[in-house]
Amino acid sequence: MRLTPRTAPADTAPAGASPAARTAQAPAVSFERVGKSFGTVRALDGVDLTVRRGETVALLGRNGAGKSTAVGLLLGLDTPDEGAVRLFGAAPGTAVTAGRVGAMLQDGRAVRRVTVGELVSFVAAAYPDPLPVAEAIELAGLTGLEGRRVDKLSGGQVQRVSFALAIAGGPELIVLDEPTSALDVEARRAFWASMRTYAARGNTVLFSTHHLEEADAFADRIVVLHRGRIVADGSGRELKEAAGGRLVSVELAGPAPRDLERLPGVVDFELDSGRARLRTTDADATVVALAGLGMVRGIEVTGATLEDAFLALTRDPGAATGATTATATATRNTSTSTSTSTSTSTSTETHRARGVSAPGHASADTATGTDSAADTSADDSAGTGAGTATGRAGRVEEIA
Amino acid sequence: MTGATGTMRRYVWLEVRRTLRDPGFVIFGAGMPVLMYLLFTRIGQGGQPPGDLAAWRVQSMIGMAAYGALGAAVGTGTGIAEDKQMGWLRQLRTTPVRPGRVVLGRAVAGSVTVLPSLLLVLAAGAVVNGVRLDAWQWPALVGLMWLGALPFTLFGMGNGYRLSAQTTGVLNVGALVGLAVIGGLWFPVDLFPGWLRSIAEFTPANRFAALGWSTAAGSAPAAATVVVLLGWLAVCGAYAVLSYRRSARTA
Numbered sequence: 174m175r176l177t178p179r180t181a182p183a184d185t186a187p188a189g190a191s192p193a194a195r196t197a198q199a200p201a202v203s204f205e206r207v208g209k210s211f212g213t214v215r216a217l218d219g220v221d222l223t224v225r226r227g228e229t230v231a232l233l234g235r236n237g238a239g240k241s242t243a244v245g246l247l248l249g250l251d252t253p254d255e256g257a258v259r260l261f262g263a264a265p266g267t268a269v270t271a272g273r274v275g276a277m278l279q280d281g282r283a284v285r286r287v288t289v290g291e292l293v294s295f296v297a298a299a300y301p302d303p304l305p306v307a308e309a310i311e312l313a314g315l316t317g318l319e320g321r322r323v324d325k326l327s328g329g330q331v332q333r334v335s336f337a338l339a340i341a342g343g344p345e346l347i348v349l350d351e352p353t354s355a356l357d358v359e360a361r362r363a364f365w366a367s368m369r370t371y372a373a374r375g376n377t378v379l380f381s382t383h384h385l386e387e388a389d390a391f392a393d394r395i396v397v398l399h400r401g402r403i404v405a406d407g408s409g410r411e412l413k414e415a416a417g418g419r420l421v422s423v424e425l426a427g428p429a430p431r432d433l434e435r436l437p438g439v440v441d442f443e444l445d446s447g448r449a450r451l452r453t454t455d456a457d458a459t460v461v462a463l464a465g466l467g468m469v470r471g472i473e474v475t476g477a478t479l480e481d482a483f484l485a486l487t488r489d490p491g492a493a494t495g496a497t498t499a500t501a502t503a504t505r506n507t508s509t510s511t512s513t514s515t516s517t518s519t520s521t522e523t524h525r526a527r528g529v530s531a532p533g534h535a536s537a538d539t540a541t542g543t544d545s546a547a548d549t550s551a552d553d554s555a556g557t558g559a560g561t562a563t564g565r566a567g568r569v570e571e572i573a
Numbered sequence: 574m575t576g577a578t579g580t581m582r583r584y585v586w587l588e589v590r591r592t593l594r595d596p597g598f599v600i601f602g603a604g605m606p607v608l609m610y611l612l613f614t615r616i617g618q619g620g621q622p623p624g625d626l627a628a629w630r631v632q633s634m635i636g637m638a639a640y641g642a643l644g645a646a647v648g649t650g651t652g653i654a655e656d657k658q659m660g661w662l663r664q665l666r667t668t669p670v671r672p673g674r675v676v677l678g679r680a681v682a683g684s685v686t687v688l689p690s691l692l693l694v695l696a697a698g699a700v701v702n703g704v705r706l707d708a709w710q711w712p713a714l715v716g717l718m719w720l721g722a723l724p725f726t727l728f729g730m731g732n733g734y735r736l737s738a739q740t741t742g743v744l745n746v747g748a749l750v751g752l753a754v755i756g757g758l759w760f761p762v763d764l765f766p767g768w769l770r771s772i773a774e775f776t777p778a779n780r781f782a783a784l785g786w787s788t789a790a791g792s793a794p795a796a797a798t799v800v801v802l803l804g805w806l807a808v809c810g811a812y813a814v815l816s817y818r819r820s821a822r823t824a
Contacts, residue, residue, distance in 0.1 A: 248667050269667060276667035281660040286594040287587065295587050299580050299668045338664065348667075 199262025201226045201346050201377040202247060207256035209242055209401075216242040217253070218401040224379055226345070229372045231392035232381040235487060239401040240381035241279055244350045247379070248276050260346065268346075272300040275344035277335045279351045279381075283324040290319035293337050300342025312367045313337035314360075328355040336364065340371055347371065349380035353387065365391050385479045399487040412482045419456040420481060423449050423463055424471035436462045441485055452481060581674050588682035591652070593689075597742075598648050601749065602690045606641030607697050609759070610634060614702055631706075634698035635714070635785035636758040641690035642722040643752060643778060647745040649683030650729025654741035657733070657820065676730075676817055683726040684719065691718055710788055717784040717794065724777055724805040725752075731812035734820040752778035777805040 202224035209217040217239045224230050234240050245251040246258045249265030260268035297303035313333045332355045339347045353361045372378045388395045389409040397405040433442045438455030453459040456474050592598050614630045698704040732741045756778025762770045773779050780801045787794050
């Protein structure tokens, strides 16, 4: 019973991340079905990721999405419970010892009682082919501060020291965990300019962030992590397109009508300060339907932003919660049957046309499985859970 | 190989410089021992016969040198706990410096910083209190006491890798003062009741100072002293290794 909700999305999630073709040259970074738990928390769950050499990749996710865990595994600071992490085709520790990796860790605070110059020189000298110290210091925007003690610097300056340490050794791969958290707007701009300069030399950059604009502006590719899984992988433009085209927003005259998501084309909606914002795959049909309801005041149709895409990708849909509950109920009722939800779903598929391609793939799959499980126990007092699941499946069909 | 050795040397030097700038080191490793030595040997000693005073000045010199060395040694661990908290140990693990070399480098750096503590008190003895020993005795004192401080460095490191910076600081200072008192570094164990005295002679700080006292008396350390110290070395070494492994797993 516990297996059902867990395996279904696990099978679907990595399918979105196309496994990149293996080149003769090993990729800078590769995660193969990597899992990591801390106690009962599943920090990473079946992550597949390949970063080619020279790419600049953003690891985007909310706090707690698994970004820092991924970075820790990447640097060999931690070991995965399942799967394998490789850097340049070798174990992370090997690549780190060989001086191919530089890192800027999250919350790296000031190293005490050491000057900027001493610290950067020491780290640079530990690498086989470092940048000239003055160059690393200049790239990090620390010129003139070489003689200052790191623990006497401001938070933003300390963060620049961390960046200097990441690049000092001239590594082929730099890993930056939330690199701009302590920087003001101007310092951020300067930081990203430096990062680009370093990337432009053919180096690979992987940075984690929860700032959408930063991911969109500075990465070739955005990998969205949510609850330890990769839920999207592509350029900012691709993500926006995948999120479902357009956004229709309209003023609400009174209380919002129920079932706004049942309108044609609408995949999602939210209510915000007197406006309804509907994400739609068919803006024309949605607008016509809204007009039919007399809702045309202040109507606006815009392209979806990356923020919309991100919110859609990382939302924990109410549908999924309901479906999980339903699965539990239904599975309990069919405890005599040995069939898993996957096999039942196949058997019922024949006499039920179902919108498999419906958006929100993971939750749709769960709902499908749930519904069919409920079907087998229809004569039972399956009760509310099963009933809800059936209703939802109906909705999915309608929208698709 | 040269590269790795060079990195190690640079790492030791970096950590030594950082320690010498540490107010904690300056106070517990250098200032206090010298100050206490001068106070204990120059104030309120007027009524003593000259021979007793000279003997006390030698005994206390070695006791306080041991106390300073102990402070510097356990202080290494306080620095480690702080570096762990500030993320420096984690940052080091992302550089090509191998983790084992970082630990070894830290132990070496800790041992190096023991030297100034020893030398300062011995210098105060020679210069201010006019302590006179044979030419061979001075280097023997420094060498033996330098080696003898190793168990304390390892004890401090064990605490540093295992505990938070605050806990390590409190524990290390507590251990320092406790070991110094029970070990007779501040007051001679002859003043202790008999039962306490026999306990004191098995404590690491007492045996550590005994290395120096026997040297000053012109004799080699007793076998029992060496055995007790080697025992403490083994215990503290195991403790440091276990703590380090635990911190590497959870860091």
